[in-house]
Amino acid sequence: MIGRLNHVAIAVPDLEAAAAQYRDTLGAVVRAPQEEPDHGVTVVFIELPNTKVELLHPLGDNSPIQGFLDKNPSGGIHHMCFEVEDILAARDTLKAQGARVLGTGEPKIGAHGKPVLFLHPKDFNGCLIELEQV
Numbered sequence: 001m002i003g004r005l006n007h008v009a010i011a012v013p014d015l016e017a018a019a020a021q022y023r024d025t026l027g028a029v030v031r032a033p034q035e036e037p038d039h040g041v042t043v044v045f046i047e048l049p050n051t052k053v054e055l056l057h058p059l060g061d062n063s064p065i066q067g068f069l070d071k072n073p074s075g076g077i078h079h080m081c082f083e084v085e086d087i088l089a090a091r092d093t094l095k096a097q098g099a100r101v102l103g104t105g106e107p108k109i110g111a112h113g114k115p116v117l118f119l120h121p122k123d124f125n126g127c128l129i130e131l132e133q134v
C-alpha cells in the first residue's frame with residue numbers, strides 16, 4: 001500500500017535557525033517558509049535527491065505540534081510521510097485493521113496541494129505517520 005518516502009518532518013523551536021543550518025552547514029537546497037493555517041504549522045522544505053525534510057514550527061494558538069515541542073524543547077523527529085495512490089482506500093483498509101485515523105478522518109489538503117491523513121503514533125510503534133496521495 002505505501003510507496004515512496006515523501007518526507008521526514010522535524011519539529012523545530014527556531015525555523016529560521018534550522019533552515020539556515022540546513023542551507024549553510026549541511027549545504028542543502030532549502031525552500032521558502034510556507035504558512036499552512038489549516039494544519040497549524042509553518043513549514044520549510046529541504047529538497048534532497050531522494051526525498052525531503054520538512055521543518056515544522058507551530059502556527060496559531062492550537063497547533064497540533066505544540067505539545068510535542070513542549071515535551072521536546074530542542075526539537076525532534078515528528079512524523080514520516082509515505083505516498084499512497086488512493087488515500088481513501090488506504091484509510092478504509094487501515095481503519096478496518098484497527099488503526100486510528102486522526103482528526104475528522106477525512107483527508108485535508110497538505111503542503112504539496114495533495115490530500116493527506118495522519119495515523120496515531122501509538123498504533124505505529126511510536127511514530128506518527130502521514131499518508132499523502134500522489
Ligand SMILES: C[C@@H](C(=O)O)C(=O)SCCNC(=O)CCNC(=O)[C@H](O)C(C)(C)COP(=O)(O)OP(=O)(O)OC[C@H]1O[C@@H](n2cnc3c(N)ncnc32)[C@H](O)[C@@H]1OP(=O)(O)O
Nearest residue numbers: 036039064065067068078102110111112118121126127128
Ligand atoms: C502540512 C502537512 C504536510 O506535510 O503536508 C503536515 O505535515 S502538518 C503536521 C502537523 N499536523 C499533525 O501532526 C496532525 C496530526 N497530529 C495530531 O493530531 C496530534 O499531533 C497528535 C499526534 C494526536 C498528538 O497530539 P498531542 O501531542 O496534543 O497529544 P498527546 O499529548 O495527548 O499525545 C498522545 C501521546 O502521543 C505522543 N506523541 C505526540 N506527538 C507525537 C509524535 N509526533 N510522534 C510520536 N509520539 C507523539 C505523546 O508524547 C503522547 O504520548 P505519552 O502518552 O506516552 O506521553
Ligand SMILES: [Co+2]
Nearest residue numbers: 009054081130
Ligand atoms: Co508532513
